[in-house]
Amino acid sequence: MAERAAARLHLSGLCFFLQLLTIVLFATFVRYSPESSNLCSTEPRCSQRDPSPTLGYPRFRDAHLRALLGFGFLLAFLSRYGVGSVAGSLLIVAFTIQWAILAQGLFYFSQNSKIYVSTQSMVSADFCTAAILISTGAVLGRVNPIQMLLMALLEVPLFACNEYILRSILGVSDSGGSLTIHTFGAYFGLTVSRALHQPHEDKRKEQQDVGHGPDVFAVVGTICLWIFWPSFASATTAHDSAEPWAVLNLYFSLAASTLATFILSPILYEEGTLQVPILRSRLKTEDTCGVHNVHGLPGILGTFLGTLLAALATEDVFGDRLQLVFPLVADGSRTTAEQAQWQLCGLVVTLLLAALGGGLTGALLRTKVLRSPPERNELESKALREVDEDGCDHGTSSEERRTIA
Numbered sequence: 001m002a003e004r005a006a007a008r009l010h011l012s013g014l015c016f017f018l019q020l021l022t023i024v025l026f027a028t029f030v031r032y033s034p035e036s037s038n039l040c041s042t043e044p045r046c047s048q049r050d051p052s053p054t055l056g057y058p059r060f061r062d063a064h065l066r067a068l069l070g071f072g073f074l075l076a077f078l079s080r081y082g083v084g085s086v087a088g089s090l091l092i093v094a095f096t097i098q099w100a101i102l103a104q105g106l107f108y109f110s111q112n113s114k115i116y117v118s119t120q121s122m123v124s125a126d127f128c129t130a131a132i133l134i135s136t137g138a139v140l141g142r143v144n145p146i147q148m149l150l151m152a153l154l155e156v157p158l159f160a161c162n163e164y165i166l167r168s169i170l171g172v173s174d175s176g177g178s179l180t181i182h183t184f185g186a187y188f189g190l191t192v193s194r195a196l197h198q199p200h201e202d203k204r205k206e207q208q209d210v211g212h213g214p215d216v217f218a219v220v221g222t223i224c225l226w227i228f229w230p231s232f233a234s235a236t237t238a239h240d241s242a243e244p245w246a247v248l249n250l251y252f253s254l255a256a257s258t259l260a261t262f263i264l265s266p267i268l269y270e271e272g273t274l275q276v277p278i279l280r281s282r283l284k285t286e287d288t289c290g291v292h293n294v295h296g297l298p299g300i301l302g303t304f305l306g307t308l309l310a311a312l313a314t315e316d317v318f319g320d321r322l323q324l325v326f327p328l329v330a331d332g333s334r335t336t337a338e339q340a341q342w343q344l345c346g347l348v349v350t351l352l353l354a355a356l357g358g359g360l361t362g363a364l365l366r367t368k369v370l371r372s373p374p375e376r377n378e379l380e381s382k383a384l385r386e387v388d389e390d391g392c393d394h395g396t397s398s399e400e401r402r403t404i405a
Helices: 002-029 053-074 082-106 119-138 145-169 178-195 212-233 242-268 291-311 315-325 336-365 374-384 398-404
Strands: 030-032 115-117
Touching (some): 002 030, 002 082, 002 145, 053 082, 115 119, 119 145, 145 178, 145 336, 178 291, 291 336
16 A cells, blocks of 8 residues: 555655646647638648637547547556546646647747747647557556656657657658657557567556456457547548548548458457467567557558559649648649659658667666566556555456555
8 A cells, every 4th residue: 555655655756747848848838729710821731730720629639539538448457457447548648738738839939939829739739649558559568657757758749849840851741640640659659668668568468358347348449449540540631632532531441440450350360369460579679559450561552552643643643632631742842753853752751760669768667766566557557546445456456456455
């Protein structure tokens, strides 16, 4: 009980400091955006453009529901960390949205050095939150809440930097976030996981323990992601005629991908075990939630498909939408071959920033001051929840309950 109380106090102190810092920075730099303001008039590809603040709220609502319900419940499939994972996801979302507004705003200052927030900038912050939750999934059950917060604190500025480089400097088209969200989030988290690798302690069986209750949470999260994914992934498209086009394409892709899952599952699985042990056995990298398969590889595949589409981007194929999807090709600044090359460069830049940032973050989290033994991670995760009315904490094991009794 003393260790649990100490963990709760340490977490409370860090949250107090981060929130106080955020309040001071918001009071100094952040202002509400006037309805007629152009958030980034000098950046034509800025993801924070909001020509219609009123119409932007449904996009923010759907993106927020996807982050809280989708990723939140999807990270709750480990029985020993299920409830704590949901609480941890809520903590990460609450902090990351505020921190992302500041980090992304640094790259899109107005002339008076203020950050103007609106519903679309909140959508951009939700996109950043998605990347952080993806990274958290790679180290779930192996880090304590304080480490999760510090990981988010360091990853958000790198996410904003990568987004700015790709969109505003390289001119990469990444409407669905294949590069900025999925690829960056997955390989940042996997690099952190590799840096935290402890050969004799990462084999603990209970870290992979799964219960029926958390399974239900994961199913609910999957369904929520299925429902809100089209509006979430199309939220950064231009709001003229491209958004309905993107929503329809995404929905058809989801339907086809679901069927592909049922087709390939008997081939890739044997007695319920996925036959891809390369990450753990050869690369010494734990991937608790399978972010490499769910986000990393699909993000890379999406980049390759985006490169192919850029190479085929002509007015005959895209029509009036060419200006919305590949503006530099439409105005003659680039050829289709050059745009395709820049799309591939975006993948290289993303992987380099994710690997470098993840390695440095993992090295910091592995320091003696922040590192916790594996047997204490479960205890420290209980700092995020209270016991039930019957006095029984369902996060404890049966042996712990008998000891208490």
